[in-house]
Amino acid sequence: MHKLKLLASLLLTFITFNSFAEGAEKPNILMLCVDDMNDWVGFLDGHPQALTPNMDKLAANGVNFTNAHCTSPGCSPSRNALMFGIEPHNSGLYPFYDIVEITTGELDRLTPMPLHFKNNGYETVGITKVYHNPDNAYMQDVQWDDYKSFGDSKLKLIKDYGYYPEPYQKRLVACPAENPKEDFRDFKTAKYAKKFLEKKHYKPFFLSVGFILPHTPFITPKENYDRFNFPIQPPKIKANDLTDIPIAGQSNAQLYVEIPMARDNAWEKVRRGYLASINFTDDNVGMVMNALEKSEYADNTIVILWSDHGFHLGEKRSFSKFSLWEEATRTPFIIWDRRRKGNGQKCHEPVGLINVYKTLCDLAGIGTPSYVDGISLRPWLDNPSKEKISPAMTTWGRGNYTLRTKKWRYTRYFDGTEELYNKTQDSNEWTNLADNPEYASLKKEFADKWLPKKEAPQIKTGIKLYNVADADRPERVIQSYKKHYKTFQSEGLQPPLD
Numbered sequence: 001m002h003k004l005k006l007l008a009s010l011l012l013t014f015i016t017f018n019s020f021a022e023g024a025e026k027p028n029i030l031m032l033c034v035d036d037m038n039d040w041v042g043f044l045d046g047h048p049q050a051l052t053p054n055m056d057k058l059a060a061n062g063v064n065f066t067n068a069h070c071t072s073p074g075c076s077p078s079r080n081a082l083m084f085g086i087e088p089h090n091s092g093l094y095p096f097y098d099i100v101e102i103t104t105g106e107l108d109r110l111t112p113m114p115l116h117f118k119n120n121g122y123e124t125v126g127i128t129k130v131y132h133n134p135d136n137a138y139m140q141d142v143q144w145d146d147y148k149s150f151g152d153s154k155l156k157l158i159k160d161y162g163y164y165p166e167p168y169q170k171r172l173v174a175c176p177a178e179n180p181k182e183d184f185r186d187f188k189t190a191k192y193a194k195k196f197l198e199k200k201h202y203k204p205f206f207l208s209v210g211f212i213l214p215h216t217p218f219i220t221p222k223e224n225y226d227r228f229n230f231p232i233q234p235p236k237i238k239a240n241d242l243t244d245i246p247i248a249g250q251s252n253a254q255l256y257v258e259i260p261m262a263r264d265n266a267w268e269k270v271r272r273g274y275l276a277s278i279n280f281t282d283d284n285v286g287m288v289m290n291a292l293e294k295s296e297y298a299d300n301t302i303v304i305l306w307s308d309h310g311f312h313l314g315e316k317r318s319f320s321k322f323s324l325w326e327e328a329t330r331t332p333f334i335i336w337d338r339r340r341k342g343n344g345q346k347c348h349e350p351v352g353l354i355n356v357y358k359t360l361c362d363l364a365g366i367g368t369p370s371y372v373d374g375i376s377l378r379p380w381l382d383n384p385s386k387e388k389i390s391p392a393m394t395t396w397g398r399g400n401y402t403l404r405t406k407k408w409r410y411t412r413y414f415d416g417t418e419e420l421y422n423k424t425q426d427s428n429e430w431t432n433l434a435d436n437p438e439y440a441s442l443k444k445e446f447a448d449k450w451l452p453k454k455e456a457p458q459i460k461t462g463i464k465l466y467n468v469a470d471a472d473r474p475e476r477v478i479q480s481y482k483k484h485y486k487t488f489q490s491e492g493l494q495p496p497l498d
Contacts, residue, residue, distance in 0.1 A: 028201075031209065031304050032288065033211065042056040043064055069393075070307075072396055073394060076132040082356050090371075090456055091456060094395070095463055096464045097463055097464060099131075100462070103461045115142060116368070121203060125146045150185040154183075170216070174272070216320075271313050274313060304335050306331060309331055340378075354374040358374050399413065409421045420434040420439055
């Protein structure tokens with residue numbers, strides 16, 4: 001009997017060890033999800049005063065995709081596309097949603113990426129903003145083994161140190177708070193991730209860490225503001241930039257947000273707040289990365305960093321995202337897999353965040369659901385200079401698409417109007433070439449070859465924000481833009497002509 005018990009114990013130990021060994025062969029995934037961060041980071045050279053040493057280090061270790069673009073320039077549609085692995089024109093998820101309230105069954109055929117990894121033997125953990133809030137409640141107990149969402153403690157703002165608009169608009173606040181960093185949700189998020197990495201894990205993990213900043217309002221600890229001194233260098237802006245753009249494109253400019261900042265001459269303060277917010281996020285990324293490097297999981301963990309879209313800070317007469325121009329579509333994007341040959345290099349080929357789902361599955365050695373869009377970027381992780389023929393595509397509302405190659409940006413709106421920019425000669429997208437007959441064949445090639453031939457109907461339930469002129473709602477945003485444009489003009493709020 002004693003020998004039988006010993007044999008059973010040895011057999012159980014062997015099975016347990018083998019199971020752990022097989023699991024350990026699968027790489028862990030650490031996904032760093034950043035909100036509203038454009039190229040004002042050191043590793044993309046987007047602003048000369050950027051201070052992002054921790055993200056710069058990550059970019060130097062991995063593959064830095066310098067020509068990466070979001071699937072949609074808004075938090076909800078971008079993150080839905082990434083987390084479900086499906087383009088808006090295939091899902092019907094064009095505007096902002098509370099996906100918990102989608103009651104008509106369109107999501108039933110989709111498998112959230114964390115659930116897919118969980119079904120393939122992974123421990124799945126999400127922290128704060130991974131999906132667009134409040135979508136973190138969607139299938140929370142099913143797709144996550146653990147999900148923790150943090151908020152700020154009560155913050156005591158130093159209003160005269162930055163910009164605090166009167167009348168109050170939360171979206172435009174840019175000032176520090178007296179509080180210690182421990183009171184900020186992004187610090188709490190990083191600390192929770194740090195504690196997770198310090199634990200012993202017996203399964204491969206899929207850890208998604210969501211940072212809110214630099215999403216508005218731009219409120220950070222004072223020490224982050226103190227790292228940036230005036231003057232803050234402005235981006236290049238052309239006052240009459242929108243005159244050669246069709247009205248469907250112009251209406252994406254957030255003039256109604258820019259008007260109070262122009263009245264108050266607050267742009268420099270707001271830009272300082274944005275740089276400080278990115279800097280605070282970099283501090284928190286550093287906390288997580290330092291914890292990973294000190295852990296036993298460093299050599300077997302793939303790190304991926306993305307921002308859900310970019311952000312305008314006055315370019316194209318706009319503040320915020322919600323456009324099909326470079327400032328809104330371009331996003332920081334880094335993948336560091338220590339097994340890959342291309343580490344330490346830059347990839348300048350056009351890639352989209354729609355490729356995240358297939359790429360991570362490929363790197364983890366698991367298949368993907370049949371509906372998933374995109375491709376695996378694994379070949380570019382081994383050879384970052386490998387040519388990529390297909391453009392990166394961004395969708396903003398049904399019927400509005402932009403294609404980005406290394407040389408060109410081609411945009412077509414729901415009403416058939418267009419924009420075309422030669423990015424090698426016009427990096428700021430100041431000269432729309434779409435009406436030049438010389439480029440008619442090029443536009444046709446882009447449209448025929450790469451734009452969707454079919455569009456899923458818009459999902460009608462669960463919509464929370466609808467702020468784009470598109471095929472389903474063509475007039476409201478355009479009329480609102482025209483109204484604010486009159487105010488903008490009548491008050492002489494244009495910047496100096498370039």
